[in-house]
Amino acid sequence: MAIVVFLFFIAAAFLAVALIGPYRLYWRARPRAAGQPSETALAVGRVVAFAVAGVVAFAGCSAQEAADRGAWTAGEVRKASEDAAESMASDPQIRRDPADGYTSLIEAAVREAGEGQGPTYRVSVERDGDGDGDGHSYVISADGSKVCMHVTEVKSAQGGIFVPEAGDGHGSIATYDLTATVEDGAC
Structure with a gap:
């Protein structure tokens, strides 16, 4: 940040030289015989400044x-967290690993939603506690900023994904509709 301030200070100094022209004031104070630069040379100096x-x-x-x-x-x-919450809610999801919850899904969604806003490798998602009866909370952090995402899941009305001989013997894996809310700060 210091280099940015320094560069703007230098730019302001050159702009002042171009607008005020202290070299022109110096030469006006001296007698004509002192070998003043021509008006063209002074104009070129201003353009260069x-x-x-x-x-x-x-x-x-x-x-x-x-x-x-x-x-x-x-x-x-x-x-990025709000965009990730919207993208997660748009499609039914398969229930994730109980220990991990939706951590990896949220992290991938935040990285995708935050493309171009900051370095994606600095995004961190951690599950906060064991969750309550209606969902789980996740702390999303990047560069010291934290938000809390609370995710609730409801068994999808669309049924599930058909996989022969999977799930409870009916050949399908249940899917869940996710609802997520985002709040500032840690959970």
Whole structure:
């Protein structure tokens, strides 16, 4: 972040040189015989100062954008979690491992929903406790920002997935409709 501030400070200094032209004030105070640069040379110097200010400001903006891409904000974590909750609710799911719950499903959905908002390798999903009778809570964290997702499951009215000789002998595995809510902070 310090480099971004430094680059914008340098850009402002060059912009001031281009607008005010302290070199022009210096030469006006000296007598004509002192070998002043021509008006064309002064104009070219101003154009160069404007160009340098523009290039340095562009570098500052690029550095700021790179810093933004390298970290999650609290709003981005919440938005990606809400998008993940919507995507999980759109399709029936197979019941997951009781120890893991829907941790891996939530993590994959948050990473997909947060594509381009921050580095996906910094997303962490942890199951919070054993859950209550109507669902489980998961803490989603990235770069110090945390949200709580509460997931409830209801046996799907669509039935299940047909797999010969699976499940309870009827040849299908039950699917569940998920409902998820997202709250700021840890659970």
